Amino acid sequence: MKHDIGCLQAIxxxxxxxxxxxxxxxxxxDFEHHADHCRSCFSRIEIxxxxxxxxxxxxxxxxxxxxxxxxxxxxxxx
Amino acid sequence: MxxxxxxxxxxxxxxxxxxxxxxxxxRLTRVNTDAEDLVAEAVAKAWASIDTLSDRARFRPWxxxxxxxxxxxDYRKKSIRPIxxxxxxxxxxxxxxxxxxxxxxxxxxxxxxxxxxxxxxxxLGEKLLEALDNLPExxxxxxxxxxxxxFTYDETAEVLGIAPGTVRSRMKRGRTxxxxxxxxxxxxxHEGKRP
Numbered sequence: 001m002k003h004d005i006g007c008l009q010a011i012x013x014x015x016x017x018x019x020x021x022x023x024x025x026x027x028x029x030d031f032e033h034h035a036d037h038c039r040s041c042f043s044r045i046e047i048x049x050x051x052x053x054x055x056x057x058x059x060x061x062x063x064x065x066x067x068x069x070x071x072x073x074x075x076x077x078x
Numbered sequence: 079m080x081x082x083x084x085x086x087x088x089x090x091x092x093x094x095x096x097x098x099x100x101x102x103x104x105r106l107t108r109v110n111t112d113a114e115d116l117v118a119e120a121v122a123k124a125w126a127s128i129d130t131l132s133d134r135a136r137f138r139p140w141x142x143x144x145x146x147x148x149x150x151x152d153y154r155k156k157s158i159r160p161i162x163x164x165x166x167x168x169x170x171x172x173x174x175x176x177x178x179x180x181x182x183x184x185x186x187x188x189x190x191x192x193x194x195x196x197x198x199x200x201x202l203g204e205k206l207l208e209a210l211d212n213l214p215e216x217x218x219x220x221x222x223x224x225x226x227x228x229f230t231y232d233e234t235a236e237v238l239g240i241a242p243g244t245v246r247s248r249m250k251r252g253r254t255x256x257x258x259x260x261x262x263x264x265x266x267x268h269e270g271k272r273p
Contacts, residue, residue: 015250019224021231048253051260052225058203059210059226063100067114071096071121075089078125 010034010041018048088128091137092121098227099145105222106149108211116153120145139229139236146219146237209259217252220245 103113223229235242
């Protein structure tokens with residue numbers, strides 16, 4: 001069931017929503033209903049999403065070969 | 079399970095998570111060689127305490143917790159960079175976003191409500207990493223674990239030995255601080271200024 005929630009309540013919920021931590025279907029429906037009808041909150045969510053994606057893309061690293069070799073050597077001794 | 083099976087399980091788990099471990103270690107230590115040392119040390123410690131892993135499905139939070147504990151007990155003490163202590167570390171669960179926003183300037187709030195999309199599109203990777211690295215460690219760690227590595231709040235709480243509510247409040251504050259750092263880098267801020 002959808003309830004009209006205000007911006008303050010939506011802001012409190014939106015990080016949990018973006019992080020997949022809002023697991024109650026009614027809370028998700030209320031939040032999405034608000035976001036669909038509030039330009040300001042919709043805009044914030046879009047910006048947060050863009051920032052999250054940039055952080056993910058930028059801060060992901062592959063381990064260097066020297067570390068992989070080192071760990072492989074270590075594992076031989078286990 | 080035999081020693082061979084246990085070793086195979088452990089090796090596969092390390093192989094699966096080594097990139098992620100290195101990424102987190104790099105943001106914790108901020109130095110490549112220290113990050114490599116931290117991962118190697120964590121792998122050695124994890125193998126030595128493999129018997130403490132009661133649920134093998136929890137391998138990821140278990141080995142990250144060992145790595146974080148190793149960082150806290152060994153590397154942080156050796157760090158020449160001071161540990162930031164001037165920020166509220168988000169321990170208060172009533173540290174809600176509304177109160178965080180009340181602490182910010184009106185100009186920031188206007189920008190935060192609708193920052194220029196172009197700014198994010200053009201934001202250089204190194205500037206973003208610099209902003210992340212300048213977050214106080216308590217916030218930097220949760221942002222990396224949740225945002226970059228996809229840990230749940232519960233898993234992050236397990237890794238750091240804190241309550242899930244504290245993870246939630248640190249995420250809010252960490253993101254707000256990150257946006258403030260990025261706000262300080264916004265285009266046009268220094269235009270018109272002459273040395």
